[in-house]
Amino acid sequence: MNTRRFATKNTTNTDKNGVLILLLCLTLALSITIAIFSIKAKASTKPNKPLTKYYTSIEIESNDNLWDIETKYNNGSESKDSYIKNIKQLNNLNSDKIFNGHSLIVYYYE
Numbered sequence: 001m002n003t004r005r006f007a008t009k010n011t012t013n014t015d016k017n018g019v020l021i022l023l024l025c026l027t028l029a030l031s032i033t034i035a036i037f038s039i040k041a042k043a044s045t046k047p048n049k050p051l052t053k054y055y056t057s058i059e060i061e062s063n064d065n066l067w068d069i070e071t072k073y074n075n076g077s078e079s080k081d082s083y084i085k086n087i088k089q090l091n092n093l094n095s096d097k098i099f100n101g102h103s104l105i106v107y108y109y110e
Contacts (some may be wrong), residue, residue, distance in 0.1 A: 051077060051109040060102045073108040 025054075058069070066084045075081040089103050099102060 036067050053109055055105055055107045057105050058076055059101050060098050060100055060104055063099070064098060066096055066098060068108060069104070073106045075109055077109045 066087060067080070069087070070080050070083045074080065078086075084096075087093075087104070087106055090107075
């Protein structure tokens, strides 16, 4: 009598384990993605505090010019050209020239 033994594989358990691992990995990846985007969303939705405009008087020093002063006092609330135009109007300046020792009224926002 010929007795043959057949090796049977338990493929159903192996397949189920593979599918479960794949689902677990996908769930983990999706959870991490959602967490990252929710953190970014919270960081970008900070309420903006209204800025208050303050005025101050400064003394012009050697080598000062309106563009350097704009860089120091304008925090980006308006364009460079607009800020310089407003400073000139505020101080009744007809040109871009400012002189050492003179006072200038400037404004800034906080």
